[in-house]
Amino acid sequence: MSTPDLLADAVVKRFADHTAVDSLSFSVARGSFFSILGPSGCGKTTLLRMIAGFIAPDSGDIAIGGSSMRGVAPNRRPVNMVFQQLALFPMMSVGENVAFGLARRGVGRAERTKRSNAMLERVGLGNAAHKRVDELSGGQRQRVAIARSLVLEPTLLLLDEPLGALDLKLREHMKIELKQLQAAFGTTFVYITHDQSEALVLSDHVGVMSHGRFEQLGTPQDLYYRPQTPFVAGFVGANNRIVGRATASDAAIAEVTSADGWVVHALKSGTIAVGDAVEAFVRPEVATLARNAAELPAGQPRHAGVVQSVLFDGANSAVLLQEAQTQREFRIALPQTGQFSDLKPQEQVAFSFEPSRAVCFKARTDA
Amino acid sequence: MRDSRWHARLVLGLLLAPAVLWLGALVVLPHIDLGVLSFRERVGPRQYVPSLAQYKTFFAEPLYWHVFVRTAVMSVLATFLTLLLAFPVAWIIAKLAKGRAGSLLFIICLIPFWVSETVRTLGWMILLRESGVLPALMVKLGLTAMPVELLYRDATILVGLVYTSLLFMVVPLVSSLESLDNSLIEAAYDLGASGFTILRSIVIPHAAPGITAGCIVVFMLTLGNYLTPTLLGGKNSQWFTEQIYTQFITRFNWEQGAAFGFLLLGLSTALVILGLRLSGQRFGDVMRAT
Numbered sequence: 001m002s003t004p005d006l007l008a009d010a011v012v013k014r015f016a017d018h019t020a021v022d023s024l025s026f027s028v029a030r031g032s033f034f035s036i037l038g039p040s041g042c043g044k045t046t047l048l049r050m051i052a053g054f055i056a057p058d059s060g061d062i063a064i065g066g067s068s069m070r071g072v073a074p075n076r077r078p079v080n081m082v083f084q085q086l087a088l089f090p091m092m093s094v095g096e097n098v099a100f101g102l103a104r105r106g107v108g109r110a111e112r113t114k115r116s117n118a119m120l121e122r123v124g125l126g127n128a129a130h131k132r133v134d135e136l137s138g139g140q141r142q143r144v145a146i147a148r149s150l151v152l153e154p155t156l157l158l159l160d161e162p163l164g165a166l167d168l169k170l171r172e173h174m175k176i177e178l179k180q181l182q183a184a185f186g187t188t189f190v191y192i193t194h195d196q197s198e199a200l201v202l203s204d205h206v207g208v209m210s211h212g213r214f215e216q217l218g219t220p221q222d223l224y225y226r227p228q229t230p231f232v233a234g235f236v237g238a239n240n241r242i243v244g245r246a247t248a249s250d251a252a253i254a255e256v257t258s259a260d261g262w263v264v265h266a267l268k269s270g271t272i273a274v275g276d277a278v279e280a281f282v283r284p285e286v287a288t289l290a291r292n293a294a295e296l297p298a299g300q301p302r303h304a305g306v307v308q309s310v311l312f313d314g315a316n317s318a319v320l321l322q323e324a325q326t327q328r329e330f331r332i333a334l335p336q337t338g339q340f341s342d343l344k345p346q347e348q349v350a351f352s353f354e355p356s357r358a359v360c361f362k363a364r365t366d367a
Numbered sequence: 368m369r370d371s372r373w374h375a376r377l378v379l380g381l382l383l384a385p386a387v388l389w390l391g392a393l394v395v396l397p398h399i400d401l402g403v404l405s406f407r408e409r410v411g412p413r414q415y416v417p418s419l420a421q422y423k424t425f426f427a428e429p430l431y432w433h434v435f436v437r438t439a440v441m442s443v444l445a446t447f448l449t450l451l452l453a454f455p456v457a458w459i460i461a462k463l464a465k466g467r468a469g470s471l472l473f474i475i476c477l478i479p480f481w482v483s484e485t486v487r488t489l490g491w492m493i494l495l496r497e498s499g500v501l502p503a504l505m506v507k508l509g510l511t512a513m514p515v516e517l518l519y520r521d522a523t524i525l526v527g528l529v530y531t532s533l534l535f536m537v538v539p540l541v542s543s544l545e546s547l548d549n550s551l552i553e554a555a556y557d558l559g560a561s562g563f564t565i566l567r568s569i570v571i572p573h574a575a576p577g578i579t580a581g582c583i584v585v586f587m588l589t590l591g592n593y594l595t596p597t598l599l600g601g602k603n604s605q606w607f608t609e610q611i612y613t614q615f616i617t618r619f620n621w622e623q624g625a626a627f628g629f630l631l632l633g634l635s636t637a638l639v640i641l642g643l644r645l646s647g648q649r650f651g652d653v654m655r656a657t
Contacts, residue, residue, distance in 0.1 A: 052557060075559045087554035091572040100568075101558035152558065 003066040005030045005155050005188040006051065011060035013046050013212075020046040022212035023060070028156075028190060028205070033182050036192045037199040038209035039235070044192045047209070048158055051190065052081045065155040075104070080149035081158040085165065086141055088133045094120070094144055095129030101152045119151040120144075123181065138166050142174055150185055159191045163198060175201050196236050200224065208232050228269065230361045233281040238318075240287075240330050242280040243363065246272050253355045256280045260326040265301055265355035272362055280360035284318055285333040286353045289340060293350035300352035305330060307347045319343060321351065405625035421626030431610060431627075438607040439634055441521070442589040445528040449536045449585050450578065452529060457540035462549070476537050484531060488598045491527055492518060495599075519601040527595040532588055536581040543577025544570070579646050579653045583639050590635050607631055 004027035013021040020043040028034040036044045049055045051062055053074035062069045065078055080101070089097050098116035107115070120129055123143040128136065136144065142162060149157055163171045163178075179202050182189050193199055199206045200220040207214045208223060208231070215235075216228040227233035234241060244258035254268045256278050266280040290296045293304070305321035308329070317334040332351055334340050343349075408418035425431045460472045479487060494500045495517035502514035517523060547570065555565045571578070596606035607627070614624030643650060 054553060054556075074553075074556050075561065079557075081554070081557045083550045083554055085548065085550055087548065087550035089551060089555070089569060091569070100555070100560070104559035104561075104564065148558065 002030055004028055005065055006034075006190060007063040007066075008047075008051075009061045009063070011047070011050060011057045011062060013043075013050060013055065013057050019212050021050065021057070024212070024214060025060075026207060026214065026217060028188055031186045031188055032204040033179070033189045033191065033202055035199040035203040035206045036190070036209055037194070037196055037206050037236070038192075039194055042209045043212040044194075044209050045160065048081075048160055048190070048192050051156070052079055052158055053077050078155040079158060080152055080154040080156075081160065082145045082149055082162045084160045084162065086145040086162065088141055088144055088148070090133050092133070093129065094125065094131050094133060094136065097133065097144060098129075098148045098151050101148065105152070116147075116151055119147045122184070123147045139170050139174055139177075142166070143177075146178075146181060150181075150187060154187065156188050156190060159189060161193050161195075163193075163195075171198075178202060200236070208235060210235075227281070227359065230279045230281070230364065233279075233359060233361070238284050238331065239281045240284065242282070242328070244278060244280070246274050246276045246278050246360075249274050254278065254280075254360055256360055258326065258328070260328070262303075262323055262326045262328060263301075264303075264358070266358035266360040267356050269359050269361050272360065277363040278360045279363050280358060282330075282353055282358040284331045286357045287330075287332045287351050288353065289319065289332050289334070290350050290352075291347075296350055296352045297354075300354055302350055302352045303330075304348070304350050307343055307345050307349060309345055310334075310343050321349065324348075401625040401628055404622050405629050407622055409622065421623050422630075424623065425626060425630060434605045434610055435607050435630065435634065437605055438590060439638065441524065441528075441606075442586055443638070445525050445532065445589045446582050446586045448525060449529045449532045450582060453533055453536035453540055453581065456533075457537050457544055460537070461541045461544035461547075473537075473541070476534050479530075480534055484594055485598075487531070488527060488595055491523075491530070491599060495523060518599060519603050521600070521603075524596050524600040524604055524606075527599040528589050528592060531592070531595055532585040535584045535588060539577040539580040539584070540574065543574040543580075547573045575646060575648055576652045576655065579643065579648045582642060583653065586638065586642075587635055590631065 006028040008024055008026050011021055011024045012019070022043075024047065036047060038044045046055065050057050051064070051069075053069065053072060056070075069077055089100065092100065095113065095116050098119055099112040102112045102115060117126070117129055120126055123146065125140060125143055125147070128140065128144075133141065133144070145162065146157075159178075163174050166174060175198060178189075178191075182202075189202075191199070191202060200223070203220055205218065206220055206223055207217045209215065210231050216223060216232045218226075223232055223236045227236065230241075233239055242256060242258055242262065242264055244256045244262075246254045247257040247263070248255035249268065249272060252267055253265050254272050255263060255265055257263050264280055264282070266282070272278055288296055288300075293302050296302055304324040306324065308320045308322050311318045311320060315336065318331050319334055319340065321330045321332060322328065323330055330351070334343075405421050406417055406419070407415045408420040410416050425435075456472075456476065460469050460476075464472055482490075492499070495502075497514050497516040497518075499517070501517060502511070505511045506514055551569055551573070552565055555569050560568070591608060593606070593608040593612065596604040597609060600606065608631070611624050611627045611631070614620045614627060643653070
């Protein structure tokens with residue numbers, strides 16, 4: 001196996017009142033798209049700035065392309081960064097922006113122009129070299145920012161929530177474009193975001209970060225289907241969360257009873273003993289909805305509820321129920337068949353889910 | 368409809384009236400009168416004829432235009448020194464000091480201006496005169512055998528002028544540096560730029576309107592300063608405003624004084640235009656930065 005492009009070894013960064021990055025170790029393979037996903041304040045920006053070299057870790061080491069970056073200034077690292085606000089230089093033309101880094105490396109003017117024009121061509125802005133930065137649209141600026149970094153052929157490209165400032169439609173479009181750019185260039189991307197959809201769509205691997213640590217590191221599919229911690233289950237994708245105690249348990253499945261007496265069954269993650277405080281998670285698309293309980297799949301524990309509201313959102317439509325016994329909210333994704341398109345609030349319905357597709361964790365003592 | 372428009376105009380007119388009166392009565396009218404004065408010559412008691420004699424005298428008498436050129440050169444030098452000194456100060460206030468520390472530094476820059484310019488300049492005299500604080504200190508430290516007269520030197524005049532002008536450079540610089548997005552600096556650093564390159568290709572182009580605005584203000588103040596060169600430079604100061612003063616007050620030659628005044632106005636205007644041309648700045652942008 002070749003050396004990873006990025007290797008973090010027990011990296012720690014403390015600020016006056018809290019530990020922003022808490023003994024983090026991970027590696028990013030060459031040519032892969034790695035995302036760090038976490039809520040704001042989880043330490044992901046601090047981590048990225050340490051990789052870029054703007055702040056130094058208190059302890060631990062970061063190696064890029066196999067060599068340690070300790071004491072190496074940002075302008076000497078084989079790393080480039082796409083900033084959240086893009087940070088294009090308004091005092092220069094688009095072409096000058098892209099050629100800026102080349103000029104710093106002492107590349108001659110003619111060669112500089114040639115390479116920056118070729119790079120602009122590759123990101124689809126072949127005729128924009130002479131434009132001013134403020135003449136470009138949001139998506140074009142995005143591409144210039146990426147071109148400006150990629151023209152230097154960095155080992156690692158860091159992206160600090162670059163889609164955050166764009167409107168929804170453009171963001172969806174740029175997501176696809178970013179993935180295609182990464183595939184075309186083969187550069188290792190390290191991307192930080194608080195948007196789980198960006199992380200899932202774009203990445204080969206995702207580290208879910210909370211309080212300075214990785215809760216889980218894996219493929220998007222791992223995170224979605226096999227979350228390792230309650231935090232990941234709650235943060236990645238939509239989930240129904242049921243807090244209670246384990247009242248029965250066999251080899252794989254635990255019976256979880258909520259404080260107000262609702263009993264659900266879910267796959268155990270880790271060891272769970274009867275009597276433990278647990279959190280169970282059921283994805284909206286795992287549950288089956290039926291008007292008549294008899295239509296539900298056989299062998300699944302059945303629940304009853306009342307429709308509270310129908311959340312129509314095209315393919316992502318869902319229905320919000322109140323569980324009959326406890327009035328708890330429960331969200332179920334509506335099937336695409338249009339079977340429930342006439343569902344009305346206050347309707348009585350039944351639902352069930354396969355226990356092995358729900359998951360439960362021992363509740364954290366500190367949470 | 369017509370009524371309300373007329374009403375709006377009246378309000379606008381009333382609001383502008385003080386400014387218009389001030390400009391008209393204190394700037395435009397005196398200048399028209401001085402302009403007329405400068406283009407006439409006294410040929411007998413209470414007898415005047417239009418002539419260019421006042422301007423001819425200026426060019427014919429080497430002392431006058433020597434002082435004129437000297438004032439211009441010294442003013443440019445003082446402006447440049449003020450810029451060099453104010454830039455780091457403004458950088459610290461705008462970028463490095465956080466929150467209250469920034470305001471505190473700003474107030475420290477402002478405090479000297481609570482005292483009148485005369486008193487401030489007299490303070491310098493107390494420090495620098497032969498029997499003053501600094502020469503005594505230098506003797507005590509063994510740097511000089513005898514107390515040295517530090518007043519009445521060109522360097523002393525420059526020190527005084529820079530000190531007086533510093534705030535007027537710091538203010539526009541701080542506001543133009545504050546508007547510089549830190550991520551631009553980081554991006555340049557990330558792309559491999561050194562500190563000097565960042566200063567040259569990112570910071571200075573961004574702050575250019577502020578730099579030009581500060582330079583214009585400081586240059587005008589310095590060129591037209593009378594008190595500081597006179598007190599700190601004494602007879603040696605040879606500042607052009609002193610020549611104007613002499614013509615008006617000592618010699619009662621208002622015609623000559625008026626001509627000198629216009630020459631000074633022309634000089635400052637020409638140099639400001641030249642400065643704008645050289646720095647490639649537009650006057651409107653620069654004024655917005657002040």
